[in-house]
Amino acid sequence: MTETIVIAELSKGEINNTTNELVSAANLLGNSCTVVVPCTDSSVADKAGKISGVSKVIAAKSSVFENYDAAAWAEAIDSVAPSGIVVTSASAQSKDLAARLAARRTISVVQDVIAIEDGKLSTPIYSGKAIQNVSVNGDSVVSIRANTFAPADDSGSCDVQVIDTTGNVTTALQEMVQRASERLDVSEANIIISGGRGMGTPANFSHLENIADKLGAAVGASRAAVDTWDEIPHSMQVGQTGKTVNPNLYIAVGISGAIQHLAGMRSSKYIVAINKDADAPIFQHADYGIVATWEDALPVLSSSLSDLLA
Amino acid sequence: MVNIAVLVKQVPDTNSKIQISGDRVDLSSVKMDISPYDEFAVENALQHKESTGGTVSAITVGGAAADKVLKGVKALGVDNIIRLDYDGFMDSNGLQSIIAEEIIAGGYDIVYCGKSAADTGAGSTGPGIAERLGWASVSNATEVKFADALTVSYPTEGGDAIVSLNLPAVVSCDKGSIKVRKSNVKGIMMAKKAQVDVKAVSPPAASVTVVSQVMPPAKPAGKKFEGASSAQTVAQLLRDEANII
Numbered sequence: 370m371t372e373t374i375v376i377a378e379l380s381k382g383e384i385n386n387t388t389n390e391l392v393s394a395a396n397l398l399g400n401s402c403t404v405v406v407p408c409t410d411s412s413v414a415d416k417a418g419k420i421s422g423v424s425k426v427i428a429a430k431s432s433v434f435e436n437y438d439a440a441a442w443a444e445a446i447d448s449v450a451p452s453g454i455v456v457t458s459a460s461a462q463s464k465d466l467a468a469r470l471a472a473r474r475t476i477s478v479v480q481d482v483i484a485i486e487d488g489k490l491s492t493p494i495y496s497g498k499a500i501q502n503v504s505v506n507g508d509s510v511v512s513i514r515a516n517t518f519a520p521a522d523d524s525g526s527c528d529v530q531v532i533d534t535t536g537n538v539t540t541a542l543q544e545m546v547q548r549a550s551e552r553l554d555v556s557e558a559n560i561i562i563s564g565g566r567g568m569g570t571p572a573n574f575s576h577l578e579n580i581a582d583k584l585g586a587a588v589g590a591s592r593a594a595v596d597t598w599d600e601i602p603h604s605m606q607v608g609q610t611g612k613t614v615n616p617n618l619y620i621a622v623g624i625s626g627a628i629q630h631l632a633g634m635r636s637s638k639y640i641v642a643i644n645k646d647a648d649a650p651i652f653q654h655a656d657y658g659i660v661a662t663w664e665d666a667l668p669v670l671s672s673s674l675s676d677l678l679a
Numbered sequence: 680m681v682n683i684a685v686l687v688k689q690v691p692d693t694n695s696k697i698q699i700s701g702d703r704v705d706l707s708s709v710k711m712d713i714s715p716y717d718e719f720a721v722e723n724a725l726q727h728k729e730s731t732g733g734t735v736s737a738i739t740v741g742g743a744a745a746d747k748v749l750k751g752v753k754a755l756g757v758d759n760i761i762r763l764d765y766d767g768f769m770d771s772n773g774l775q776s777i778i779a780e781e782i783i784a785g786g787y788d789i790v791y792c793g794k795s796a797a798d799t800g801a802g803s804t805g806p807g808i809a810e811r812l813g814w815a816s817v818s819n820a821t822e823v824k825f826a827d828a829l830t831v832s833y834p835t836e837g838g839d840a841i842v843s844l845n846l847p848a849v850v851s852c853d854k855g856s857i858k859v860r861k862s863n864v865k866g867i868m869m870a871k872k873a874q875v876d877v878k879a880v881s882p883p884a885a886s887v888t889v890v891s892q893v894m895p896p897a898k899p900a901g902k903k904f905e906g907a908s909s910a911q912t913v914a915q916l917l918r919d920e921a922n923i924i
Contacts (some may be wrong), residue, residue: 380836381836436840437835437840439806439809439810439816439817439818440809440810440814440815440816443810461802461818461819461834462835462836464801464802464803464818465802465806465816465818465819466806467803468771468801468802468803468804468805468806468807468810469806469807469809469810469816471771471772471803471807472771472772472775472806472807472808472809472810472811473810475772475776476772476886477770477771477772477773477885477886477887478771478801478803478807479771479887480799480800480801480802480803481800481801489890492799493800493895494704494798494799494800494892495691495697495704495797495798495800496693496797496800497895498696498697498895499697499699499704499892499893499894499895500892500893500894500895501889501891501892502889502890502891502892502893503887503888503889503890504887504888504890505886505887505888506886506887506888507886509886509887539814539815539816539844539845539848540815540817540831540842540843540844541842541843541844542840542841542842543830543841543842543843544840544841545835545837545838545839545840545841546832546838546839546840546841547837547838548838548839554834557836560923584924603853603854603855604834609693609715609797610693610715610716610797610854611854613800617923618917618921618923618924627694628693628694628695628696629693629694632693635895635898636895638921638923639917639921639923640901641913641917643910647903647905652901652903654898654901655901655903656898656901656902656921657901657902657903657904657913657916657917658901658902658903658904659903659904659906659907659909659910659913660903660904660905660906661905661906661907661909661910662907665906665907666907666909666910667910668907669907669908669910669911670910670911670913670914673910673911673914673915674914674924677914677915677918677924678924
């Protein structure tokens with residue numbers, strides 16, 4: 370009997386669908402899955418009780434979960450989570466927490482797992498230019514990339530046990546600065562449309578935003594675009610020195626497909642490339658390639674999407 | 680006087696092509712360089728020293744070949760360069776335990792590191808050693824302001840969090856708006872003569888074993904269309920074939 374402990378992933382105060390994916394992954398690693406829900410209000414945890422394949426839910430209730438503090442969260446979660454294989458999401462915050470939890474238990478952490486087969490864990494190395502398969506002896510903490518495991522459905526039912534917990538907060542939040550843009554961050558989006566230097570000017574990214582608005586997509590950029598134009602912030606950069614993403618759909622516009630960029634987006638489920646150069650390396654990775662200038666192709670794409678989504 | 684440590688790692692240049700030989704990555708013909716995010720860690724460490732006074736020690740883990748990355752940061756103005764001499768695979772538990780021991784032995788007040796190394800991409804080392812040391816930490820810092828307490832910005836789901844934290848602490852650094860300095864000839868000449876402080880280490884046994892390293896599965900060839908009007912076909916395929924829109 371191998372115990373697994375899933376740390377629920379929350380967004381905007383609610384358990385999100387990634388948690389169902391974590392339960393699926395956990396059930397490939399063990400045969401008894403406890404979900405720990407870090408929360409300030411234990412009713413949030415009810416949703417975890419409905420996920421199939423969960424044998425126990427612990428609502429870890431504490432005021433420390435109001436704002437993220439790595440030390441306090443690790444301490445509070447560690448005190449309520451049983452021993453076993455701990456499974457977290459591979460979001461930036463949860464990877465940080467995973468590393469803390471593992472260190473606290475003097476066990477190893479394996480980050481960014483994208484596949485589990487016969488107990489072996491696969492993780493991308495060199496930003497996905499290669500895959501490393503590892504086996505782990507004993508307990509560990511494992512973080513799972515979102516969008517790589519099929520989510521467990523919501524047909525289960527198990528009770529929620531509420532445990533009050535606490536931890537020593539070591540950072541003090543002074544201010545939360547809202548992002549200038551209302552748009553989704555590339556690391557959170559299911560669809561991303563990215564522009565490269567081929568866009569010509571940063572102002573032309575408005576054409577990408579137009580399509581992003583139709584699709585509920587985030588707008589990303591290549592390193593070349595970020596390095597060239599101050600108006601394109603590093604937070605938009607997809608690639609080995611930017612963000613690694615795996616959305617359902619990635620649309621690359623005016624991006625040639627440097628190794629650096631491919632490393633950050635090649636695991637996307639579907640890739641569309643629009644480039645005027647028929648020999649651009651990006652086409653080798655595209656499910657659908659359009660050889661045309663973006664000036665010609667984007668208006669057609671935009672109106673076609675409007676028709677389909679009408 | 681603040682005793683500052685910065686962790687640096689030598690990794691394949693991010694523009695290099697990775698090849699597999701047998702069931703392991705073959706790095707024999709790959710150009711090695713400092714991991715990109717470590718450059719921001721070094722810059723923050725140097726700016727911290729310039730702002731409050733102190734010393735900066737760069738620490739790496741590796742074999743003799745890793746001295747190159749230490750010389751590189753020495754040329755930028757780091758005071759001491761230290762290599763924990765170990766040239767094999769270590770799991771996160773092993774790596775963090777030898778670094779944490781060195782941080783205690785060196786009596787450091789703050790550790791800067793990159794948010795993740797460009798080879799594993801894991802980002803475990805910073806928060807992991809902080810936990811072992813019982814220190815505060817912030818990961819993915821995009822801006823650091825130096826005073827008795829640090830003020831650090833990092834991105835979160837709800838926006839950019841600005842937090843203060845007291846030393847001792849670990850800060851893992853993202854790119855942000857910081858500009859990294861370049862080395863000059865004088866620095867490079869000085870670095871050539873600098874001695875690397877090589878220390879023997881004995882990590883605990885690994886619980887993680889690398890079974891194999893392989894190329895990512897090749898994607899089946901996609902469909903390529905000529906001309907802008909095909910954008911309509913592609914939009915239709917995204918609905919009918921990919922079921923995305």
